Amino acid sequence: MKIVTWNINGIRTFKNGIKKSLDSFDADIICVQETKVNRDLLDEKTAIVDGYNSYFSFSRGRSGYSGVATYCKDTGTPFLAEEGLTGLLTSHGEAIGCYGDKAAFSNEELLALDNEGRAVITQHQFIGIDRPEKLTVINVYCPRADPDKPERKQYKLQFYRLLQSRAEAILSTGSHVIILGDVNTSHRPIDHCDPDDVDNFEDNPGRKWLNQFLFGTAENGARQTNYGTRIDYIFSNRSLVETAFIGVDIMPEVEGSDHCPVWAQLSCTLLPSPKYPPLCTHHMPEFTGRQQKLSRFLVKVSEKQNISKESEERLPGSQDAGEIRENLNPLVHGENVAKKRPTDREAETIAHKAKRSKLTKTESKQKGSLLAFFKPKQTPMNMSPKQAEYSDRGRGAESSGCQITKPGPTDETDFNATYHSGVQKETHLSLVTGAKIENQYEVEKESMPVDKSKDCKKWPSSGFWKSVLHGPPQPPLCKSHNEPCVLRTVKKAGPNLGRQFFVCARPQGHASNPQARCNFFAWVEKGK
Numbered sequence: 001m002k003i004v005t006w007n008i009n010g011i012r013t014f015k016n017g018i019k020k021s022l023d024s025f026d027a028d029i030i031c032v033q034e035t036k037v038n039r040d041l042l043d044e045k046t047a048i049v050d051g052y053n054s055y056f057s058f059s060r061g062r063s064g065y066s067g068v069a070t071y072c073k074d075t076g077t078p079f080l081a082e083e084g085l086t087g088l089l090t091s092h093g094e095a096i097g098c099y100g101d102k103a104a105f106s107n108e109e110l111l112a113l114d115n116e117g118r119a120v121i122t123q124h125q126f127i128g129i130d131r132p133e134k135l136t137v138i139n140v141y142c143p144r145a146d147p148d149k150p151e152r153k154q155y156k157l158q159f160y161r162l163l164q165s166r167a168e169a170i171l172s173t174g175s176h177v178i179i180l181g182d183v184n185t186s187h188r189p190i191d192h193c194d195p196d197d198v199d200n201f202e203d204n205p206g207r208k209w210l211n212q213f214l215f216g217t218a219e220n221g222a223r224q225t226n227y228g229t230r231i232d233y234i235f236s237n238r239s240l241v242e243t244a245f246i247g248v249d250i251m252p253e254v255e256g257s258d259h260c261p262v263w264a265q266l267s268c269t270l271l272p273s274p275k276y277p278p279l280c281t282h283h284m285p286e287f288t289g290r291q292q293k294l295s296r297f298l299v300k301v302s303e304k305q306n307i308s309k310e311s312e313e314r315l316p317g318s319q320d321a322g323e324i325r326e327n328l329n330p331l332v333h334g335e336n337v338a339k340k341r342p343t344d345r346e347a348e349t350i351a352h353k354a355k356r357s358k359l360t361k362t363e364s365k366q367k368g369s370l371l372a373f374f375k376p377k378q379t380p381m382n383m384s385p386k387q388a389e390y391s392d393r394g395r396g397a398e399s400s401g402c403q404i405t406k407p408g409p410t411d412e413t414d415f416n417a418t419y420h421s422g423v424q425k426e427t428h429l430s431l432v433t434g435a436k437i438e439n440q441y442e443v444e445k446e447s448m449p450v451d452k453s454k455d456c457k458k459w460p461s462s463g464f465w466k467s468v469l470h471g472p473p474q475p476p477l478c479k480s481h482n483e484p485c486v487l488r489t490v491k492k493a494g495p496n497l498g499r500q501f502f503v504c505a506r507p508q509g510h511a512s513n514p515q516a517r518c519n520f521f522a523w524v525e526k527g528k
Contacts, residue, residue: 001076001126001268002027003137005180006254006261007232010036011046011069013256019049024254027263028076028270029122033141033182035067047281054281057083059117067117068181070139076270078122078137081277084114085121085138085159085166094278096123096136100169105162112155113162118142122277123175126268134175135240135268138167142184148493156184171237179235182259186229219250219260234264244268473524478504480518487524500524 004027008014011032014021022030037046039058047054052071055078059066072078082096083089088110102110124135140163145153163179171177219230234248246265254261276282475484485502502522509516 001029001266001270002263003029003031003178003180003234003266004251004261004263005031005033005139005232005234007033007141007182007257007259009034009257009259014046015256018046019051022049022052022071025261025263028073029124029137030071031068031120031137031139031180032071033068033139035069036064037067038063042281044287047284048287053077053276055081055083055120055122055277055279056281057089057117057120060115062116065116066141068120068139068141070120070122070137072122072124075272076124077272077275078124078277079273080123081279082121083119083279085119085162086110086114089114096121096170098166098169098173100165102162102165105158109158110162113159116143118159119163125271125273127271128268132271133268134173135270136170136175136177138163138177138179138181140179140181140183142182144184176240177237178240178264180233180262180264182231183233184231186231219252232259232262234262236264240266473500476502476522478518478520480504480520481506485520485522 002025004025035056037056037058039056041063042056042058047056049071051074053074054069054071056069057067070081080094080096086102087095087097087099105113118141120139122137122139124137125132126135127133142163143152143156143159145156167177167179219232236245244266246267248262248264251261251263281287472487475487477483478485481504483505486505488501488503490496490499490501501524502520504517504520506515506517
């Protein structure tokens with residue numbers, strides 16, 4: 001069995017295709033950290049990879065932040081999977097359990113520790129010496145302690161304690177445990193490119209905790225100059241290391257992130273589960289291709305509970321109960337409720353009303369068209385005010401459906417016929433008149449001479465915009481390498497927050513390395 005961990009610094013690191021990248025590791029379990037993707041931004045090609053099953057944890061508080069994911073080959077499908085360390089994110093009945101002693105944490109602290117999407121746990125089985133054995137893999141992205149934010153240091157230490165408590169609880173059930181990922185703490189001074197306060201290096205609380213766990217190493221930072229810190233690790237319980245681990249190493253040839261992937265080879269063989277655990281992305285509704293009902297998001301419905309036929313009839317619909325019974329059985333209490341055949345006069349009135357309804361719907365469609373709001377009102381320049389007024393009346397009558405005519409006979413049928421005849425005549429007359437006037441305008445427009453002596457108003461030249469809008473300042477050349485520098489911005493709180501400066505573009509390295517970054521520094525002057 002081969003297992004890989006890698007801080008990918010964004011899921012877009014798999015720019016050559018995620019399946020191609022996963023296949024290149026030739027590993028059974030691939031754990032990635034800092035995916036920087038939320039549930040609503042997770043696309044199908046990332047979540048559903050042919051030959052693999054995946055499990056994600058997302059940040060709930062910040063978009064594009066933190067996040068971890070575990071990809072398992074189908075030949076190594078886990079039997080159980082769970083998001084987080086506290087058990088508070090588990091909404092299904094197949095959790096791994098074994099949460100350890102959480103008495104030292106308040107409910108608010110537990111919620112906060114699982115709120116940033118920093119852990120995914122999968123439980124597997126492998127062929128042991130005389131029987132199948134369990135292996136629990138905990139994929140973590142441990143917090144970074146920001147020196148300017150004391151609360152984050154406390155958060156980091158709480159995360160370590162919770163991680164250890166959960167691992168020990170799982171280990172006590174007889175399962176082997178592997179913890180792997182970005183631990184965000186270097187172990188020894190030799191693991192740090194530029195250790196400060198070397199004399200008190202091991203007094204750091206994070207390093208004190210790390211001393212209990214270290215079994216594998218990795219390196220990240222300025223890879224070209226081999227200048228960084230070892231903060232990516234693979235930990236395991238001692239018995240598994242002594243009996244199954246064959247080798248552990250880094251993969252500096254794999255690019256795409258400032259971290260190097262770390263791999264471990266074990267002599268055991270995984271046994272695949274016959275089905276995917278509920279946390280698997282294959283079960284996510286957005287990737288199953290099934291239509292989701294709104295009620296699933298509003299009420300808790302048991303999967304085993306079936307809605308009876310009677311309850312379906314009680315659901316609100318477009319018809320009431322009486323209408324449904326009438327449609328299903330036209331004979332109510334043995335009485336024929338069919339309507340009488342209409343007389344000739346009634347039939348004529350019904351047909352006329354249907355014609356009027358059809359005409360109104362057609363006019364409504366024309367009036368409701370979105371394009372109608374953007375059509376310019378065409379009024380010829382040489383049209384007299386009287387003609388313009390007449391033309392507007394015609395258009396208004398046509399578009400608004402207004403029907404104005406002279407009083408006709410008192411008989412209802414004859415009145416309706418005259419009514420519509422008058423409307424059609426008036427509308428037709430206005431359209432023809434408008435068309436004639438517009439055509440006349442087009443002819444006169446073509447015959448009008450064009451005065452080419454007057455120059456058209458020109459747009460400002462590109463030089464004008466360059467003088468008004470200043471682009472980014474041109475980078476100076478660094479003194480040691482005579483190469484263009486890179487522009488940086490101060491992000492640390494203080495008097496220089498937001499100021500820009502130039503530094504050497506080469507990667508950071510030891511002062512004795514001529515290929516590393518030189519000490520060139522220059523502030524960007526204001527207004528440039």
